[in-house]
Amino acid sequence: MRRFSWFNATSLTLGFAFLYLPMVILIVYSFNASELVTVWAGFSTRWYGELLRDEAFLDAAWVTLQVAVASSTIATVLGTMAAHVMVRAGRFWGRTLFSGMIYAPLVMPEVITGLSLLLLFINIGLDRGILTIILAHTTFSMCYVSVVVSARLVSFDRALEEAALDLGCSPFEAFRLVTLPIILPAVISGWLLAFTLSLDDLVIASFTAGPSATTLPIKIFSSIRLGVSPEINALSTILIAVVAVGVITASLVSKRSAIRQAEEERAAVRAEG
Amino acid sequence: MLRRAALIAVPYAWLLALFLIPFLIVLKIALSDYALSIPPYAPTLDLSEGWEGLRTFFAGLDFETFRFLTTDDLYWKAYLSSVWIAAVSTALALAVGYPIAYGMARAAPEWRPTLLMLVILPFWTSFLIRVYAWIGILSSEGYLNQILIGLGLIDAPLAILNTNVAVHIGIVYTYLPFMILPIYATLEKMDESLLEAAEDLGCSRVSAFWRVTVPLSKSGIIAGCFLVFIPAIGEFVIPSLLGGSETLMIGKVLWEEFFNNRDWPVASAVATVLLLILVIPIVLFQRNEQKQREAEG
Numbered sequence: 001m002r003r004f005s006w007f008n009a010t011s012l013t014l015g016f017a018f019l020y021l022p023m024v025i026l027i028v029y030s031f032n033a034s035e036l037v038t039v040w041a042g043f044s045t046r047w048y049g050e051l052l053r054d055e056a057f058l059d060a061a062w063v064t065l066q067v068a069v070a071s072s073t074i075a076t077v078l079g080t081m082a083a084h085v086m087v088r089a090g091r092f093w094g095r096t097l098f099s100g101m102i103y104a105p106l107v108m109p110e111v112i113t114g115l116s117l118l119l120l121f122i123n124i125g126l127d128r129g130i131l132t133i134i135l136a137h138t139t140f141s142m143c144y145v146s147v148v149v150s151a152r153l154v155s156f157d158r159a160l161e162e163a164a165l166d167l168g169c170s171p172f173e174a175f176r177l178v179t180l181p182i183i184l185p186a187v188i189s190g191w192l193l194a195f196t197l198s199l200d201d202l203v204i205a206s207f208t209a210g211p212s213a214t215t216l217p218i219k220i221f222s223s224i225r226l227g228v229s230p231e232i233n234a235l236s237t238i239l240i241a242v243v244a245v246g247v248i249t250a251s252l253v254s255k256r257s258a259i260r261q262a263e264e265e266r267a268a269v270r271a272e273g
Numbered sequence: 274m275l276r277r278a279a280l281i282a283v284p285y286a287w288l289l290a291l292f293l294i295p296f297l298i299v300l301k302i303a304l305s306d307y308a309l310s311i312p313p314y315a316p317t318l319d320l321s322e323g324w325e326g327l328r329t330f331f332a333g334l335d336f337e338t339f340r341f342l343t344t345d346d347l348y349w350k351a352y353l354s355s356v357w358i359a360a361v362s363t364a365l366a367l368a369v370g371y372p373i374a375y376g377m378a379r380a381a382p383e384w385r386p387t388l389l390m391l392v393i394l395p396f397w398t399s400f401l402i403r404v405y406a407w408i409g410i411l412s413s414e415g416y417l418n419q420i421l422i423g424l425g426l427i428d429a430p431l432a433i434l435n436t437n438v439a440v441h442i443g444i445v446y447t448y449l450p451f452m453i454l455p456i457y458a459t460l461e462k463m464d465e466s467l468l469e470a471a472e473d474l475g476c477s478r479v480s481a482f483w484r485v486t487v488p489l490s491k492s493g494i495i496a497g498c499f500l501v502f503i504p505a506i507g508e509f510v511i512p513s514l515l516g517g518s519e520t521l522m523i524g525k526v527l528w529e530e531f532f533n534n535r536d537w538p539v540a541s542a543v544a545t546v547l548l549l550i551l552v553i554p555i556v557l558f559q560r561n562e563q564k565q566r567e568a569e570g
Binding site: 029037082110 | 280291419
């Protein structure tokens with residue numbers, strides 16, 4: 001008999017209520033007709049309309065999307081390379097420094113990362129704008145990508161790669177045809193992680209963005225400081241919906257591919273026997 | 274061979290240029306003097322003068338900015354208060370997170386992937402939005418006060434928003450998944466026959482929990498605590514949105530020194546000292562992880 005008691009049921013219910021209730025309230029009140037966020041005055045989609053007409057928000061959303069796509073893509077390439085180096089390259093000069101620089105950004109307070117990058121950009125005379133935010137986001141998210149990908153590379157059977165090399169593949173072909181398809185789920189989740197990290201970042205973007213480029217979190221932060229607004233509730237609801245749909249789809253896809261792989265393996269075993 | 278060198282060189286060069294060198298610049302500016310100019314500091318290190326510049330730099334090294342941090346109360350109070358707020362929040366997160374992780378580990382196996390996903394999902398949604406959600410709940414005309422007044426429990430609204438209580442709630446809420454996941458990972462692996470053995474030997478359920486379950490989940494508890502404690506110390510968003518004038522946290526001080534006072538040397542020195550403080554918990558965390566890996570492998 002499992003030890004699942006009323007105590008466990010209660011703590012799970014209360015725990016998940018604590019995690020989800022604030023967001024549920026936020027979503028419900030985004031459909032509030034009233035201008036006062038905390039007073040319910042009937043159902044309305046008014047704030048979604050206002051949001052879509054707000055040029056400043058749309059501009060910020062466009063900048064954010066550009067930064068997120070560019071930085072997560074570069075970060076995925078660099079992070080996969082770095083993971084390969086960490087797991088496969090063996091010993092090389094300055095390896096300790098390299099792995100230190102991979103792990104340090106994961107625990108670095110954002111204010112320090114932001115400050116240091118800003119001081120760098122000023123020192124080399126690079127004008128702050130979309131480019132500097134992309135450089136900053138790429139730097140910290142490539143470290144997350146490399147952690148995710150190297151976890152997959154460690155459990156990967158190297159004999160497969162060696163077999164491909166023995167059969168006449170070049171190292172790059174072996175990577176493209178054998179390694180990449182196997183580590184692809186980790187590469188994709190690394191990209192998704194980098195994308196959401198970039199979408200979400202306020203502090204580092206505030207330091208590295210110039211007056212010419214405002215991202216969505218910077219815009220949200222400055223309007224929250226003036227108080228709660230129904231427009232922000234509407235925007236939050238859209239962002240929550242996008243993320244929820246994305247994460248649930250990704251997990252269903254990966255579950256289905258895992259099932260298909262298991263079936264193929266079983267079929268292969270049957271064929272052999 | 275050449276290909277291997279290129280594979281190493283590209284990410285290496287990127288991290289050197291955009292991670293390590295920026296730090297050296299922070300350190301250099303922390304050792305510079307404040308000046309009313311653009312940029313607002315007078316460098317004490319001039320590399321264009323070669324060795325001569327380096328020698329004058331070391332001769333003139335006076336750690337003036339760092340000494341300034343010790344003379345003004347604000348800074349050491351902010352460091353202490355950050356560590357204190359992070360520690361209290363970590364303890365609260367443990368108290369809230371442990372029962373959830375325990376309930377998940379004891380749930381039917383077919384439910385566990387769904388529960389795990391429900392814990393991870395908030396982590397993917399915007400941090401800023403999750404903090405924002407609490408402003409509407411905790412403000413004086415917010416939902417919590419409306420409910421409490423409606424129930425007749427209080428007459429006047431409670432002032433929770435813009436206090437340290439709100440900061441604690443915000444940290445617990447946003448970092449809770451980091452506490453739950455490592456504890457769940459250790460509890461899920463636990464052999465339940467150990468509990469049966471303890472009960473057969475006359476242990477009550479409660480004392481079996483304290484004497485068997487808790488010690489066996491120790492590494493998860495330690496990992497979860499560090500994962501909440503370390504980022505909470507340098508937190509900026511939560512104290513600036515939920516905290517009030519009494520809330521003193523070093524991330525906020527650094528931000529204000531830089532953006533409001535435009536004092537770059539002080540902001541850089543604050544960052545350097547914060548980093549030195551963080552080294553201790555980070556090293557302890559790494560050691561715990563290593564010990565766990567050795568115990569498993």
